[in-house]
Amino acid sequence: MPQIAQLAETYASQIFWLLIFFGFTFFVIGRGMVPKVMDTVALRDKQIADDLAAAQAAQDGAEEQEETWRQRENENRVSAQALISEAKAKGAANSEKKIAAAQKRLDTKLAEAEVRISDAHTSAMKEVEGVAAEATQDIVQRLAGAKVTKAAASKAVKEALAHV
Amino acid sequence: MAAEEGKVDPMHQFTIEPLFGTEKLLDFDGINLAFTNSAMWMAITTVLLTVFVAGGLKRELVPGRWQMAVEFFTGFIDDMLEANVGKEGRKYVPYIFSLFMFILFANLLGLMPLGVIGVHPFTFTSHFTVTGVLAIISFAIVLVVGFWKHGFKFFSLFVPHGTPLPMVPAIALIEFFSFLIRPFSLALRLFVAMMAGHVLLKVLSSFVIDGINAGVGIAALVSIPSFALMIAISALEILVAGIQAYVFALLTSLYINDAEHLH
Numbered sequence: 538m539p540q541i542a543q544l545a546e547t548y549a550s551q552i553f554w555l556l557i558f559f560g561f562t563f564f565v566i567g568r569g570m571v572p573k574v575m576d577t578v579a580l581r582d583k584q585i586a587d588d589l590a591a592a593q594a595a596q597d598g599a600e601e602q603e604e605t606w607r608q609r610e611n612e613n614r615v616s617a618q619a620l621i622s623e624a625k626a627k628g629a630a631n632s633e634k635k636i637a638a639a640q641k642r643l644d645t646k647l648a649e650a651e652v653r654i655s656d657a658h659t660s661a662m663k664e665v666e667g668v669a670a671e672a673t674q675d676i677v678q679r680l681a682g683a684k685v686t687k688a689a690a691s692k693a694v695k696e697a698l699a700h701v
Numbered sequence: 702m703a704a705e706e707g708k709v710d711p712m713h714q715f716t717i718e719p720l721f722g723t724e725k726l727l728d729f730d731g732i733n734l735a736f737t738n739s740a741m742w743m744a745i746t747t748v749l750l751t752v753f754v755a756g757g758l759k760r761e762l763v764p765g766r767w768q769m770a771v772e773f774f775t776g777f778i779d780d781m782l783e784a785n786v787g788k789e790g791r792k793y794v795p796y797i798f799s800l801f802m803f804i805l806f807a808n809l810l811g812l813m814p815l816g817v818i819g820v821h822p823f824t825f826t827s828h829f830t831v832t833g834v835l836a837i838i839s840f841a842i843v844l845v846v847g848f849w850k851h852g853f854k855f856f857s858l859f860v861p862h863g864t865p866l867p868m869v870p871a872i873a874l875i876e877f878f879s880f881l882i883r884p885f886s887l888a889l890r891l892f893v894a895m896m897a898g899h900v901l902l903k904v905l906s907s908f909v910i911d912g913i914n915a916g917v918g919i920a921a922l923v924s925i926p927s928f929a930l931m932i933a934i935s936a937l938e939i940l941v942a943g944i945q946a947y948v949f950a951l952l953t954s955l956y957i958n959d960a961e962h963l964h
Contacts, residue, residue, distance in 0.1 A: 539715040540828050547717045549732045551830040554740035558747040562803050567795030570754045574775045577760045
Protein backbone atom coordinates (compact mmCIF):
# COMPACT_ATOMS: atom_id res chain seq x y z
CA MET A 538 0.00 0.00 0.00
CA PRO A 539 1.96 3.01 -1.27
CA GLN A 540 -0.04 5.36 0.95
CA ILE A 541 1.69 3.82 3.98
CA ALA A 542 4.88 2.49 2.38
CA GLN A 543 5.74 5.92 0.97
CA LEU A 544 4.41 7.90 3.90
CA ALA A 545 7.75 8.97 5.36
CA GLU A 546 9.20 10.21 2.09
CA THR A 547 6.10 11.82 0.59
CA TYR A 548 4.01 13.27 3.41
CA ALA A 549 5.76 16.64 3.36
CA SER A 550 5.41 17.01 -0.39
CA GLN A 551 1.75 15.93 -0.28
CA ILE A 552 0.86 18.36 2.49
CA PHE A 553 2.89 21.19 0.99
CA TRP A 554 1.44 20.99 -2.51
CA LEU A 555 -2.06 20.34 -1.22
CA LEU A 556 -1.88 23.49 0.88
CA ILE A 557 -0.59 25.44 -2.10
CA PHE A 558 -3.25 24.23 -4.52
CA PHE A 559 -6.16 24.03 -2.09
CA GLY A 560 -5.13 27.43 -0.75
CA PHE A 561 -5.19 28.79 -4.28
CA THR A 562 -8.60 27.17 -4.81
CA PHE A 563 -9.94 28.67 -1.60
CA PHE A 564 -8.55 32.18 -1.94
CA VAL A 565 -8.86 32.69 -5.68
CA ILE A 566 -11.97 30.62 -6.48
CA GLY A 567 -13.76 30.41 -3.15
CA ARG A 568 -13.12 33.94 -1.95
CA GLY A 569 -12.60 35.62 -5.29
CA MET A 570 -14.99 34.15 -7.81
CA VAL A 571 -17.78 32.44 -5.88
CA PRO A 572 -19.09 35.64 -4.21
CA LYS A 573 -19.29 37.29 -7.63
CA VAL A 574 -21.22 34.34 -9.04
CA MET A 575 -23.58 34.43 -6.06
CA ASP A 576 -23.95 38.19 -6.40
CA THR A 577 -25.03 37.69 -9.98
CA VAL A 578 -27.61 35.13 -8.86
CA ALA A 579 -28.83 37.41 -6.07
CA LEU A 580 -29.01 40.33 -8.49
CA ARG A 581 -31.05 38.29 -10.93
CA ASP A 582 -33.37 37.04 -8.19
CA LYS A 583 -33.81 40.60 -6.99
CA GLN A 584 -34.55 41.85 -10.48
CA ILE A 585 -37.10 39.10 -11.02
CA ALA A 586 -38.71 39.87 -7.68
CA ASP A 587 -38.73 43.60 -8.50
CA ASP A 588 -40.26 42.98 -11.90
CA LEU A 589 -42.92 40.78 -10.35
CA ALA A 590 -43.64 43.41 -7.72
CA ALA A 591 -43.87 46.11 -10.41
CA ALA A 592 -46.24 43.95 -12.42
CA GLN A 593 -48.33 43.32 -9.33
CA ALA A 594 -48.38 47.04 -8.51
CA ALA A 595 -49.40 47.87 -12.08
CA GLN A 596 -52.21 45.33 -11.91
CA ASP A 597 -53.36 46.66 -8.56
CA GLY A 598 -53.29 50.19 -9.98
CA ALA A 599 -55.30 49.14 -13.00
CA GLU A 600 -57.84 47.40 -10.80
CA GLU A 601 -58.10 50.42 -8.57
CA GLN A 602 -58.60 52.71 -11.54
CA GLU A 603 -61.23 50.41 -12.92
CA GLU A 604 -62.94 50.45 -9.53
CA THR A 605 -62.93 54.26 -9.37
CA TRP A 606 -64.11 54.43 -12.95
CA ARG A 607 -66.94 52.06 -12.12
CA GLN A 608 -67.87 54.10 -9.07
CA ARG A 609 -67.84 57.33 -11.07
CA GLU A 610 -69.91 55.72 -13.75
CA ASN A 611 -72.44 54.54 -11.18
CA GLU A 612 -72.62 58.00 -9.66
CA ASN A 613 -73.09 59.53 -13.08
CA ARG A 614 -75.86 57.09 -13.84
CA VAL A 615 -77.58 57.82 -10.55
CA SER A 616 -77.36 61.58 -11.07
CA ALA A 617 -78.60 61.23 -14.63
CA GLN A 618 -81.51 59.18 -13.37
CA ALA A 619 -82.26 61.84 -10.75
CA LEU A 620 -82.10 64.55 -13.41
CA ILE A 621 -84.51 62.64 -15.61
CA SER A 622 -86.99 61.99 -12.85
CA GLU A 623 -86.82 65.62 -11.71
CA ALA A 624 -87.47 66.81 -15.22
CA LYS A 625 -90.34 64.36 -15.48
CA ALA A 626 -91.81 65.55 -12.21
CA LYS A 627 -91.43 69.19 -13.25
CA GLY A 628 -93.06 68.51 -16.59
CA ALA A 629 -95.91 66.66 -14.96
CA ALA A 630 -96.46 69.47 -12.43
CA ASN A 631 -96.36 72.06 -15.20
CA SER A 632 -98.84 70.32 -17.40
CA GLU A 633 -101.11 69.67 -14.44
CA LYS A 634 -101.07 73.35 -13.60
CA LYS A 635 -101.84 74.24 -17.21
CA ILE A 636 -104.66 71.72 -17.35
CA ALA A 637 -106.07 73.05 -14.09
CA ALA A 638 -105.94 76.64 -15.41
CA ALA A 639 -107.59 75.62 -18.65
CA GLN A 640 -110.23 73.70 -16.70
CA LYS A 641 -110.96 76.78 -14.60
CA ARG A 642 -111.27 78.95 -17.65
CA LEU A 643 -113.60 76.44 -19.23
CA ASP A 644 -115.62 76.18 -16.05
CA THR A 645 -116.15 79.93 -15.83
CA LYS A 646 -117.06 80.08 -19.54
CA LEU A 647 -119.50 77.28 -19.04
CA ALA A 648 -121.04 78.97 -16.01
CA GLU A 649 -121.36 82.24 -17.90
CA ALA A 650 -122.92 80.46 -20.84
CA GLU A 651 -125.37 78.71 -18.55
CA VAL A 652 -126.33 81.99 -16.92
CA ARG A 653 -126.79 83.51 -20.36
CA ILE A 654 -128.87 80.59 -21.48
CA SER A 655 -131.06 80.69 -18.42
CA ASP A 656 -131.45 84.49 -18.83
CA ALA A 657 -132.39 84.05 -22.43
CA HIS A 658 -134.80 81.32 -21.41
CA THR A 659 -136.39 83.43 -18.76
CA SER A 660 -136.80 86.44 -21.02
CA ALA A 661 -138.09 84.21 -23.75
CA MET A 662 -140.59 82.68 -21.38
CA LYS A 663 -141.66 86.11 -20.27
CA GLU A 664 -142.18 87.17 -23.82
CA VAL A 665 -144.04 83.96 -24.51
CA GLU A 666 -146.24 84.63 -21.46
CA GLY A 667 -146.87 88.18 -22.53
CA VAL A 668 -147.72 87.12 -26.05
CA ALA A 669 -149.84 84.26 -24.70
CA ALA A 670 -151.68 86.55 -22.28
CA GLU A 671 -152.46 89.03 -25.06
CA ALA A 672 -153.51 86.20 -27.25
CA THR A 673 -155.71 84.83 -24.48
CA GLN A 674 -157.33 88.23 -23.99
CA ASP A 675 -157.90 88.48 -27.68
CA ILE A 676 -159.31 84.95 -27.94
CA VAL A 677 -161.59 85.39 -24.97
CA GLN A 678 -162.93 88.74 -26.35
CA ARG A 679 -163.59 87.33 -29.69
CA LEU A 680 -165.12 84.08 -28.55
CA ALA A 681 -166.92 85.10 -25.39
CA GLY A 682 -167.08 88.82 -25.84
CA ALA A 683 -165.94 89.16 -22.32
CA LYS A 684 -163.20 91.28 -21.33
CA VAL A 685 -160.46 89.68 -19.30
CA THR A 686 -158.00 91.65 -17.43
CA LYS A 687 -154.41 91.35 -18.31
CA ALA A 688 -153.58 90.05 -14.83
CA ALA A 689 -156.21 87.28 -15.01
CA ALA A 690 -155.04 86.29 -18.41
CA SER A 691 -151.44 86.05 -17.50
CA LYS A 692 -152.36 84.12 -14.37
CA ALA A 693 -154.30 81.61 -16.43
CA VAL A 694 -151.44 81.38 -18.92
CA LYS A 695 -148.96 80.78 -16.13
CA GLU A 696 -151.15 78.02 -14.76
CA ALA A 697 -151.46 76.45 -18.16
CA LEU A 698 -147.75 76.78 -18.88
CA ALA A 699 -146.87 75.18 -15.57
CA HIS A 700 -148.61 72.04 -16.82
CA VAL A 701 -146.61 71.98 -20.03
CA MET B 702 10.51 -9.89 -15.99
CA ALA B 703 8.13 -10.26 -18.89
CA ALA B 704 5.94 -12.53 -16.83
CA GLU B 705 5.88 -9.98 -14.02
CA GLU B 706 4.93 -7.15 -16.35
CA GLY B 707 1.88 -9.10 -17.40
CA LYS B 708 0.65 -9.06 -13.84
CA VAL B 709 -1.39 -6.07 -12.76
CA ASP B 710 -0.52 -4.66 -9.35
CA PRO B 711 -3.74 -3.06 -8.15
CA MET B 712 -1.84 -0.87 -5.68
CA HIS B 713 0.68 0.46 -8.18
CA GLN B 714 -1.70 3.22 -9.25
CA PHE B 715 -1.32 4.85 -5.84
CA THR B 716 2.46 5.11 -6.05
CA ILE B 717 3.78 8.63 -5.79
CA GLU B 718 6.55 9.37 -8.24
CA PRO B 719 8.57 12.54 -8.00
CA LEU B 720 8.57 14.46 -11.25
CA PHE B 721 11.16 17.07 -10.32
CA GLY B 722 12.53 18.88 -7.31
CA THR B 723 14.02 15.84 -5.59
CA GLU B 724 17.41 17.56 -5.48
CA LYS B 725 18.44 20.64 -3.62
CA LEU B 726 15.70 22.95 -4.91
CA LEU B 727 12.89 21.55 -2.80
CA ASP B 728 14.82 19.45 -0.28
CA PHE B 729 15.17 21.01 3.11
CA ASP B 730 17.12 18.92 5.62
CA GLY B 731 15.46 15.70 4.58
CA ILE B 732 12.01 17.23 4.21
CA ASN B 733 11.44 16.63 0.56
CA LEU B 734 8.88 18.85 -1.17
CA ALA B 735 9.38 17.31 -4.59
CA PHE B 736 6.74 18.05 -7.20
CA THR B 737 5.17 14.62 -7.66
CA ASN B 738 2.54 13.15 -9.92
CA SER B 739 0.15 13.69 -7.01
CA ALA B 740 1.01 17.41 -6.93
CA MET B 741 0.65 17.50 -10.70
CA TRP B 742 -2.92 16.24 -10.49
CA MET B 743 -3.66 18.71 -7.74
CA ALA B 744 -2.41 21.39 -10.13
CA ILE B 745 -4.54 20.02 -12.97
CA THR B 746 -7.55 19.91 -10.66
CA THR B 747 -6.95 23.50 -9.60
CA VAL B 748 -6.49 24.73 -13.15
CA LEU B 749 -9.61 22.98 -14.44
CA LEU B 750 -11.64 24.17 -11.46
CA THR B 751 -10.41 27.71 -12.04
CA VAL B 752 -11.33 27.52 -15.71
CA PHE B 753 -14.72 26.07 -14.84
CA VAL B 754 -15.65 28.72 -12.30
CA ALA B 755 -14.10 31.54 -14.31
CA GLY B 756 -16.33 30.48 -17.22
CA GLY B 757 -19.33 31.22 -14.99
CA LEU B 758 -18.13 34.71 -14.16
CA LYS B 759 -19.70 36.37 -17.18
CA ARG B 760 -22.29 37.85 -14.82
CA GLU B 761 -24.98 37.91 -17.45
CA LEU B 762 -28.54 38.55 -16.44
CA VAL B 763 -29.72 35.69 -18.60
CA PRO B 764 -27.12 32.97 -17.96
CA GLY B 765 -25.66 30.73 -20.62
CA ARG B 766 -25.18 27.02 -20.07
CA TRP B 767 -21.75 27.37 -18.51
CA GLN B 768 -22.79 30.15 -16.18
CA MET B 769 -25.89 28.13 -15.30
CA ALA B 770 -23.70 25.13 -14.41
CA VAL B 771 -21.46 27.20 -12.13
CA GLU B 772 -24.46 28.89 -10.55
CA PHE B 773 -26.00 25.47 -9.98
CA PHE B 774 -22.99 24.44 -7.89
CA THR B 775 -22.80 27.67 -5.89
CA GLY B 776 -26.54 27.49 -5.36
CA PHE B 777 -26.26 23.86 -4.30
CA ILE B 778 -23.62 24.67 -1.67
CA ASP B 779 -25.51 27.77 -0.60
CA ASP B 780 -28.73 25.79 -0.13
CA MET B 781 -26.91 23.04 1.76
CA LEU B 782 -25.39 25.53 4.20
CA GLU B 783 -28.67 27.38 4.52
CA ALA B 784 -30.47 24.13 5.33
CA ASN B 785 -27.86 22.81 7.76
CA VAL B 786 -26.47 25.92 9.41
CA GLY B 787 -29.01 28.63 8.63
CA LYS B 788 -28.39 32.27 7.80
CA GLU B 789 -24.97 32.20 9.48
CA GLY B 790 -23.97 29.45 7.08
CA ARG B 791 -23.58 31.78 4.14
CA LYS B 792 -20.15 32.96 5.21
CA TYR B 793 -18.83 29.40 4.88
CA VAL B 794 -19.88 29.10 1.24
CA PRO B 795 -16.39 29.93 -0.11
CA TYR B 796 -14.76 27.24 2.00
CA ILE B 797 -17.37 24.52 1.51
CA PHE B 798 -17.58 25.32 -2.20
CA SER B 799 -13.79 25.07 -2.56
CA LEU B 800 -13.76 21.84 -0.56
CA PHE B 801 -16.62 20.23 -2.47
CA MET B 802 -15.46 21.23 -5.94
CA PHE B 803 -11.81 20.40 -5.24
CA ILE B 804 -12.69 16.90 -4.03
CA LEU B 805 -15.29 16.40 -6.77
CA PHE B 806 -12.90 17.40 -9.55
CA ALA B 807 -10.09 15.32 -8.04
CA ASN B 808 -12.34 12.25 -7.77
CA LEU B 809 -13.68 12.62 -11.29
CA LEU B 810 -10.28 13.36 -12.84
CA GLY B 811 -8.93 10.20 -11.20
CA LEU B 812 -11.61 8.22 -13.04
CA MET B 813 -10.83 9.67 -16.45
CA PRO B 814 -9.90 6.93 -18.92
CA LEU B 815 -6.71 8.75 -19.83
CA GLY B 816 -4.72 5.52 -19.71
CA VAL B 817 -5.70 4.85 -23.31
CA ILE B 818 -3.62 7.83 -24.43
CA GLY B 819 -0.74 6.91 -22.14
CA VAL B 820 -1.36 9.42 -19.36
CA HIS B 821 -1.91 7.86 -15.95
CA PRO B 822 -4.52 9.59 -13.88
CA PHE B 823 -3.68 9.85 -10.22
CA THR B 824 -6.44 10.15 -7.66
CA PHE B 825 -4.84 12.18 -4.89
CA THR B 826 -7.99 11.87 -2.79
CA SER B 827 -7.05 8.21 -2.39
CA HIS B 828 -4.17 9.30 -0.14
CA PHE B 829 -4.93 9.86 3.51
CA THR B 830 -2.18 12.45 3.68
CA VAL B 831 -4.37 14.58 1.43
CA THR B 832 -7.81 13.74 2.85
CA GLY B 833 -6.30 14.03 6.34
CA VAL B 834 -5.14 17.59 5.69
CA LEU B 835 -8.56 18.54 4.33
CA ALA B 836 -10.25 16.93 7.34
CA ILE B 837 -7.90 18.71 9.73
CA ILE B 838 -8.65 22.05 8.05
CA SER B 839 -12.40 21.41 8.43
CA PHE B 840 -11.96 20.30 12.03
CA ALA B 841 -9.77 23.32 12.78
CA ILE B 842 -12.47 25.62 11.40
CA VAL B 843 -15.03 23.92 13.64
CA LEU B 844 -12.78 24.36 16.70
CA VAL B 845 -11.91 27.96 15.93
CA VAL B 846 -15.52 28.96 15.21
CA GLY B 847 -16.78 27.05 18.25
CA PHE B 848 -14.37 28.58 20.73
CA TRP B 849 -14.53 32.00 19.08
CA LYS B 850 -18.33 32.14 19.30
CA HIS B 851 -18.99 30.31 22.55
CA GLY B 852 -15.74 30.29 24.51
CA PHE B 853 -15.73 27.57 27.12
CA LYS B 854 -19.46 27.08 26.62
CA PHE B 855 -18.42 25.17 23.51
CA PHE B 856 -17.74 22.23 25.83
CA SER B 857 -21.48 22.00 26.48
CA LEU B 858 -21.53 20.37 23.04
CA PHE B 859 -20.51 17.19 24.84
CA VAL B 860 -23.59 17.20 27.06
CA PRO B 861 -26.73 16.86 24.93
CA HIS B 862 -29.92 18.48 26.19
CA GLY B 863 -31.97 16.40 28.58
CA THR B 864 -29.16 14.13 29.70
CA PRO B 865 -29.97 12.80 33.20
CA LEU B 866 -27.44 14.12 35.71
CA PRO B 867 -25.91 10.77 36.67
CA MET B 868 -25.34 10.00 33.01
CA VAL B 869 -23.50 13.25 32.30
CA PRO B 870 -19.91 12.03 32.85
CA ALA B 871 -20.35 8.91 30.73
CA ILE B 872 -22.22 10.73 27.95
CA ALA B 873 -19.71 13.57 27.95
CA LEU B 874 -16.87 11.10 27.59
CA ILE B 875 -18.56 9.31 24.69
CA GLU B 876 -19.49 12.58 23.00
CA PHE B 877 -15.96 13.86 23.47
CA PHE B 878 -14.46 10.84 21.78
CA SER B 879 -17.00 10.88 18.98
CA PHE B 880 -16.08 14.53 18.48
CA LEU B 881 -12.36 13.73 18.37
CA ILE B 882 -12.93 10.89 15.92
CA ARG B 883 -14.67 13.21 13.45
CA PRO B 884 -11.56 14.31 11.51
CA PHE B 885 -10.40 10.70 11.22
CA SER B 886 -13.73 9.41 10.00
CA LEU B 887 -13.94 12.35 7.61
CA ALA B 888 -10.49 11.68 6.17
CA LEU B 889 -10.74 7.88 6.15
CA ARG B 890 -14.19 7.76 4.53
CA LEU B 891 -13.05 9.64 1.44
CA PHE B 892 -9.68 7.91 1.25
CA VAL B 893 -11.12 4.42 1.64
CA ALA B 894 -13.97 4.97 -0.79
CA MET B 895 -11.66 6.29 -3.46
CA MET B 896 -9.04 3.62 -2.94
CA ALA B 897 -11.53 0.76 -2.80
CA GLY B 898 -13.16 1.75 -6.07
CA HIS B 899 -9.88 2.10 -7.90
CA VAL B 900 -8.53 -1.18 -6.50
CA LEU B 901 -11.71 -2.95 -7.52
CA LEU B 902 -11.46 -1.61 -11.05
CA LYS B 903 -7.82 -2.62 -11.27
CA VAL B 904 -8.51 -6.11 -9.94
CA LEU B 905 -11.31 -6.58 -12.45
CA SER B 906 -9.09 -5.29 -15.25
CA SER B 907 -6.44 -7.83 -14.23
CA PHE B 908 -9.14 -10.50 -14.53
CA VAL B 909 -9.91 -9.26 -18.03
CA ILE B 910 -6.25 -9.29 -19.11
CA ASP B 911 -5.37 -12.60 -17.46
CA GLY B 912 -8.51 -14.17 -18.89
CA ILE B 913 -7.60 -13.08 -22.39
CA ASN B 914 -4.05 -14.36 -21.92
CA ALA B 915 -5.36 -17.73 -20.74
CA GLY B 916 -7.27 -18.49 -23.94
CA VAL B 917 -10.62 -18.08 -25.60
CA GLY B 918 -12.62 -20.29 -23.23
CA ILE B 919 -11.45 -18.53 -20.08
CA ALA B 920 -11.79 -15.15 -21.81
CA ALA B 921 -15.47 -15.85 -22.53
CA LEU B 922 -16.02 -17.16 -19.03
CA VAL B 923 -14.06 -14.60 -17.02
CA SER B 924 -13.03 -11.61 -19.10
CA ILE B 925 -16.40 -10.70 -20.60
CA PRO B 926 -18.38 -10.77 -17.31
CA SER B 927 -15.53 -8.95 -15.59
CA PHE B 928 -15.53 -6.29 -18.29
CA ALA B 929 -19.30 -5.89 -18.02
CA LEU B 930 -18.91 -5.54 -14.27
CA MET B 931 -16.15 -2.96 -14.79
CA ILE B 932 -18.47 -0.82 -16.90
CA ALA B 933 -21.16 -0.97 -14.22
CA ILE B 934 -18.66 -0.26 -11.45
CA SER B 935 -17.19 2.63 -13.41
CA ALA B 936 -20.65 4.18 -13.49
CA LEU B 937 -20.99 3.48 -9.78
CA GLU B 938 -17.60 5.06 -9.15
CA ILE B 939 -18.66 8.25 -10.90
CA LEU B 940 -21.63 8.30 -8.56
CA VAL B 941 -19.37 7.60 -5.58
CA ALA B 942 -17.03 10.40 -6.67
CA GLY B 943 -19.92 12.84 -6.40
CA ILE B 944 -21.36 11.31 -3.26
CA GLN B 945 -18.07 11.29 -1.38
CA ALA B 946 -17.41 14.93 -2.25
CA TYR B 947 -20.96 15.70 -1.13
CA VAL B 948 -20.60 13.72 2.10
CA PHE B 949 -17.34 15.47 2.94
CA ALA B 950 -18.92 18.87 2.36
CA LEU B 951 -22.15 17.90 4.12
CA LEU B 952 -20.44 16.56 7.23
CA THR B 953 -18.19 19.60 7.37
CA SER B 954 -21.25 21.84 7.24
CA LEU B 955 -22.96 19.76 9.94
CA TYR B 956 -19.89 20.08 12.17
CA ILE B 957 -19.84 23.81 11.50
CA ASN B 958 -23.48 23.88 12.52
CA ASP B 959 -22.51 22.28 15.84
CA ALA B 960 -19.88 24.97 16.28
CA GLU B 961 -22.30 27.75 15.37
CA HIS B 962 -25.30 26.63 17.40
CA LEU B 963 -23.99 23.98 19.81
CA HIS B 964 -26.80 21.48 20.22
